[in-house]
Amino acid sequence: MRTKRRNYIFEDDRLKSFKDWDFSESQSCNAQKMAEAGFFCIGREAAACFMCGKELDGWEEQDDPWMEHKKHAPQCYFVKNWKKQNDYTVHELILLLETYAKNQQEKKHLDKMMKYTEQQDKIRDEIMKK
Numbered sequence: 001m002r003t004k005r006r007n008y009i010f011e012d013d014r015l016k017s018f019k020d021w022d023f024s025e026s027q028s029c030n031a032q033k034m035a036e037a038g039f040f041c042i043g044r045e046a047a048a049c050f051m052c053g054k055e056l057d058g059w060e061e062q063d064d065p066w067m068e069h070k071k072h073a074p075q076c077y078f079v080k081n082w083k084k085q086n087d088y089t090v091h092e093l094i095l096l097l098e099t100y101a102k103n104q105q106e107k108k109h110l111d112k113m114m115k116y117t118e119q120q121d122k123i124r125d126e127i128m129k130k
C-alpha cells in the first residue's frame, strides 16, 4: 500500500494516520511517539517517515520509534535533528521544510532519471531485436 508522503510534514497529520494503530498509549511505540519520530501509518504495524521515506513494519510494543528510525535511517534529516516538532524554532522549522522540499525535488528528479534510463533500455532492446 502506498500513501502519499507530502501530507505528513506536520505531526498532527501524522498522528491522525495512526487512528487504527494496534499499540496503546502505555506502549513505547504508541501513535503519539510514532508521529513525533516522523512516522505516519501505511498499514497494519507498518509506518513510513515523511522525510526520508523509510518504511518499517513489524513494530513491537517495546520498540522506540526514535531509536528504530535512527537505526534504520541514520542519514535522515529529521533523525539527525533529533527533535520533536514542538521544540523546533521557527527558523529550524523553515529549514526542515526547505530540506523536505529539496528531498522531494531530488526524488522527482531521480524518478525522471529512472524513467529515462528505462526508456533507453527499451529502445536499446528494440534495436538489438532487429
Ligand SMILES: [Zn+2]
Binding pocket: 038, 049, 050, 051, 052, 053, 054, 069, 073, 076, 077, 078, 079
Ligand atoms: Zn526519516
